[in-house]
Amino acid sequence: MSQPKRTRDPDAKRAAILAAARAVFAEHGYEGSTIREIARRAAVTHGLVVLHFASKEKLFLAAVPGPSILVANVPGDVDGLPGRIAQAYVARMESAVEGDLFLALLRSAAGDQSVARGLLRAVREEAVIAYRKVLTGPDVDARVEMLGAHLIGVTFSRYVLADGPLASMPADELVERLTHTLRGILLG
Incomplete structure (x- = not known):
């Protein structure tokens, strides 16, 4: 045989x-x-x-799943960009379940600095390319970096540590507050 x-x-x-x-x-x-x-x-x-x-x-x-859910929401009018990003981010994170890959990988990356740097570089590169199609000015890279840092902070506070007022805030209020802060970061 x-x-x-x-x-x-x-x-x-x-x-x-x-x-x-x-x-x-x-x-x-x-x-x-x-x-x-x-x-x-x-x-x-x-x-x-x-x-x-x-x-x-x-x-x-x-x-690692890249920022594709956010990058997919970049195209469109510049004024609506902060709201689109806030809505996509909150929808994605609210639908995540325990053991969700993005959260698990984010937790893992925090424990190993070389991995965290590599992850940050990969996310940054994909995001900057997408945002340059919508945003203008010499500081686009810095604004995208601030956007990422802000969302990582929200992710840790609300979804990883899950403690405090941010963790218990209703999702629609989080979208509203994020839209406001992202407007400042992205559009100045």
């Missing part, structure tokens, strides 16, 4: 690795996750994971 012929599908294997990585990082955080466990769940070899991603940090950064 002959062995079934193995098929090579690098895109499918890469997708399986990323899916497994998201699950493992969400369950165990960055430091508690291993390439071996990710490979096992993806039904691939440890070497194939390293071949595709080179390191756990690079795999982590590839698995």
Whole structure:
């Protein structure tokens, strides 16, 4: 009896690795996750994971959902931008469940500074490209950086630490307040 012929599908294997990585990082955080466990769940070899991603940090950064939900809401009129971003952010975060990948990865990134820097760079690059299509002026990079820092702070206060007035604020009030602060950051 002959062995079934193995098929090579690098895109499918890469997708399986990323899916497994998201699950493992969400369950165990960055430091508690291993390439071996990710490979096992993806039904691939440890070497194939390293071949595709080179390191756990690079795999982590590839698995992180970027700011696409916010970037998708950038196009449109400049005046409505703060409200669109606030609404998209709150809707995304309010629908997150315990063990949500974004929150788990954010918690993990906070524990490892090199990973946190890589994550911040990746998010910053994607966001700056999108915002430059709508915003003008020499300080767009700084405004986008301030936007990111503000939303990271809100995320930690409300969704990670979940303590204090910000954590108990109704979602519609949060959207209203965020729209106001984001207007100041983005439009001055």
